[in-house]
Amino acid sequence: MHRRHLSPVLLLGAGTGEATCGILYLAGYLRRNGIEAFVRLYDGDDSQEEVTRSLEALVARVRPRLVGISLKWFHHVHRALLLARTLRQIDPSIRIVVGGNTASYWWRELSAYDCIDHIVLGDGELPLLALCQGEPSPPNCVTRAADGTPKRLPLTYVQGATNSEDVYYSHFNDIFLSHQDRHAFSGWVAPGKGCGENCLYCGGARGNQKAAFGRAKPFLRSEESVRRDHQEISPRTWQLRYDFSGSSAEFLQSTWAGVDLSRHSCTYFLWGVARIELIDALAQTFERVHMVLDIGCFSEQQRHEQMRRGLLKPCASDRELFELIDRCRRHPNLDIEISGIAGLPFASAATLEEEVRLVERVIRLDCVVGYQRLEAQPGALATEHPARFDMVTEARTFTEFLEYSSSA
């Protein structure tokens, strides 16, 4: 039986600003499989009126049969629902799909909203394509029991090192709807996916990844697919950005092959102790490098206490940190930012003093300091069991996070 494709497709981020790069990977994948996909990468709408006006214009221009809303971050849940409701009012025939980490985590609660037709759980490429192709049982989608209760079947599509070669950037000349939108792309590349750590404040930690994406361990994508990303984007952006700690100098060098990045900037986020080879490779490849090293917490004592209890990823000791800074300073085109979180458990007057001392020392070495307030995410250990750490949380349930995100 011939099934009619749902095409064109429009992909949006749930929040304002630049959407997650996941919608670019999805759009390329859909295009390579015969679906005319577009993205709106940058969303600057503040008020309900602005949201309505710009969605009306987008719908009139693209005439999408399906709109996918990327709901990765929990701050955006209120706005994701606003977008879905507005789209439903503009054109009730458009199929509305949400996906991403937060959508996967709150699938049951989101199923109660009639402005959402489908919720994609975990990795989205194949499920979204199956929805567009009218498959009666698309993988990784929330289904309903006979009495209408939402049901979550085991995930059958889980990306890993050997089945993700078909996920890569392409069609950058076709998927953007304006030059402004195209130039909003800030160069994100994902060399891998997932995380095997267990930071107590993180909703993307090992256990949650396993539950939401079916993946307990991170994986590196194939060199060929990451190389394709670089080939597609390097003529179209002045910077590349990476936020995945599992890749090495050898891996990245092989994926940069054939691409001239000598006039590009690079921002590299990582935790743990950066390998010297990686630092040298970045400095030799790019014109400028900004390296952001996450050390968890500026107090070494507090950092080690959390690591000892398995509540924080492996982070550099102070000695390792200063060796690294020293090594980085040999590269005049590389600067370094040290970031940590304020408000983690096991703090005391002594650890606070330690934090101040380390921050001052790092600043004296001309490094940037990034010091963020603790934000415990849905499903994180600190959110679910704050009393274990002598803490309280402002939000734990969907309703509480929804209220929190309505003011975000």
Ligand code: SF4
């Ligand atoms: S914060 Fe920790 S658990 Fe979360 S993604 Fe980063 S390393 Fe993994």
